[in-house]
Amino acid sequence: MTALASGTPQARKRRPDAATVLLGVWGVLGFLFLFFPVLVIVAYSFNEGRLLQSYQGFGLGAYADALTNSAITSGVQVSIYVGVFSALLSAVLGSLAGVAVARRAGARWIGWLTALLGLVMVTPEIVNAVSLLPWFVTLGTEWGLTPLNAGIVRLIIAHSLFSCAVVTFIVRARMAGLSESLEEAAADLGAPPLRRFLDITFPLMRPAVISGALLSFTLSLDNTVLSSFVSTADATPFPVYVFASIRSALRPSIAAMSTLMLLLTLVALALVAIVLVTARRRTGEGMSLASTLAGG
């Protein structure tokens, strides 16, 4: 008995070893690195100077400028408009394909489609961009498909390509986690095919569709390379405006609008997180944002 009294059990907590401490320090430094330029942009959005790079004192003038500069506000409008429509388009195309790929259909061409989607995701954006530009010109002028002369239409199509592949993989991951026997059970209980889809399949894949659409939206807002090639003068998204400004002069108003856009993106991301967490809570199983993004 006396032997047992030599130490209280709580006192025997193991102290973290040196390796764990080093890993922790490394991790925190890594996060600081990741956040550093973002914080710089936010800080410089309060710059009262004329040029973004040289800080001339604190003020909100840049925000006033950003919200009154018609080039910036129309750029943001174009960005949001394109983001919404390319997200919707990607969600529809990607969800349908995701169901088909997950339920595999056994067909060989589904394998080819998966390879094509992979190719879309690994093709450098610049190659995509330079190939789309002549294609749009050819279709719009030589084939007479005049809607393709509109910058907005071109942007929506261009942004949808990568996004619809992303949505397909997200929906596929979700569908693969759902047993086919759920749909069979619905059939067994008397539901005809369309009702089965509306009652069972769609509600269960909805979180994946919504998060895929929101990710598509943020990807579209972010896109610079494709946009700078396919956009036209009457439809210049915000990142293209910023990219053009680099060659002339960067104003603090750009940092101000970027900060506002960051807030918008954060809201979209928070929505994704809420959708995923709610789905997990309601059904007891779910998918992590990380595995979603990693395509698995």
Add this chain to the structure above:
Amino acid sequence: MTDTAIAAPPADLVADDPGAGRVVLAGVSKLYAKNWAVKSLDLEIAAGEFISLLGPSGCGKTTTLRMIGGFELPDEGEITIGGTAMGTTPPYRRPVNTVFQSYALFPHMSVAKNVAYGLKYAKVPKADIADRVADALGMVRMQHLASRMPAQLSGGQQQRIALARALVNRPAVLLLDEPMSALDRKLREEMQIELKLLQQQLGTTFVFVTHDQEEAMTMSDRIAVMNGGRIEQIGSPAEVYDRPSSAYVAGFIGQQNFFEGTVTGADSTAVAVQVADGAVHATRGGDVAPGAAAVVAVRPESIAVADGPAPDEPNAVTATLMSVSRLGSYLQVVTITASGQKVMARVPWGVEIPATIGATVTCRWPADAPMVYPA
């Protein structure tokens, strides 16, 4: 205990049309990737019968069940339910319901909504749906969990919800695809008894797929032992246990001691087989001819163990006692003969084993115990 019990079924769930539950499979075959999953299967299931399809995985039992349910269509043959040929009728127009192996409860619907799902499509008046759901949940004693989500339930609870969800539709035939495989042993044994009682009270035809022979023995009116896409033997539990038609069935149902040997004499009443450790005389004739290789099967409970080496007579072999262990109400005795053959005996608790471990013993069985099959 209330959680695991099943109450008497409400009157409105009892089968009223006795002919509706009759299922006939005539020459049914199914191909998977150029292999016959099921081959020329003939099976008649009487209305109100509890039949088990028993066999190892890949024997075609689940495919047969899925064809009855309409999830797969046979490549040959016809399935008739309640006198109506099913043809290509989809699952949602068949008078059958299924309890799936993993239960397949809809994760985004409450327990009550899961159970009500089928009634919606059976065009049951809205006012009656709530009553029927309550009755079905009452039957499996799950009323108190009606508003829970499936993820919040234990495996046993999920299984009972799956049962209620299927039975609430008053199917003529209930298909059960290994519904107990995820339950622990004790719960499984309780459910077996309750399921059997429920089936008797409902009068619904139950087609039960399992690889667990004890489960099939406990519940079934008849067992169809399947192997390689065919039915090896079909009969009552007693028939398949006492008179297995092949060495395969003999080995699959219950435990067996197998001896390989050569037939030395055979007529319509008796067979003599010479095995490595002695001679076997069986009064139950097998389909074997003198000179042919044969397999002799002797059930452990037919074997008696005595002290000392065996005398030179048939149906007795000399062996070394290796272990004695108590299993429930009987003793399991393991011995090994001189030729290295393991012989197991099951002796009722209370019968003395007249030897110590390592001693030489005699394993003896009566002449009506061995069954002889062609090797």
Add this chain to the structure above:
Amino acid sequence: MTALALPAPRTAGRRLRWSIGVLAAPITVWLLFFFVAPFLVILWYSFGRKPSLYVTHANDVLSLDRYVEALNPTFLAVFGRTLQISLIGTLLCLVIAFPMAYWMAVKLPARLQGIALALVLVPYWTNFLVRTIGWQIVLSPTSFVADISRGLGLGTPQLLYTPGAVQLGVVYNYLPLMILPLYVTLERLDHRLLEASRDLGANALETFRRVTLPIVMPGIAAGLLLVFVPLMGDYITPSVLGGAAGSMVGQQVATQFNVAQNWALGSAMAIVLMIAILAVVVVFALLFRLVKALVDRHERVAIVEAEA
């Protein structure tokens, strides 16, 4: 009944599967029309020429001349720099990301992992271009970094518009793409495996080498791919941070289309870039396999067959 003749399957199930397959038709058509076709078009252009100052391309004479033209010394020099920046950048991403991902997945308690993941994602979903401009501010001669340097009497450092600035920028920009797949694989790593390895007598380093690393290999491969491919084609980072001294292939391609209006040459350069990326990926995949095969051979356990 003819036992050998296989009947024509009359499965509604098969029909159902086909109808599900039809759901993939729209995306297939969409990608064929807006991804594959445009690529084939520039492939076609790359065999043509730029006939005059005001015409972007012509395919009246087909040749491989544009490829010869594309592989001029200037382009090759830029290409070499691009390859160097990409390879070093990818490796640096791995070196920085692995301990971070390991710490997040293995050392952090589960409830903090979600937050850590969000922290990785927030900068990633901040506009790529804007993040890069953040670095431009930091590296510019008028920034607080330069002020500190001057304050210490070190003079005004030349940081911006150097290959080093591009290297920093790409490592920063692509780091999350390395962290995410590593985190996902490490998070799925079964801790019992590590305990089993320790139980079987391996020390921490051996456990890492013989258990953790092989299991995480697919994640590492995914991360390398996700970082290397877009990095090779990057056009934004060198435009913002590189100046003339730090330009990359992506800018060369873009210049042919935007400025020089030579679509034939630009197409050839884009194709060369694609082929180079594929070649590097294939070479690395083969190296991976080779190393794995050698390791397997080295650690092979011979099992003496027991007598039958």
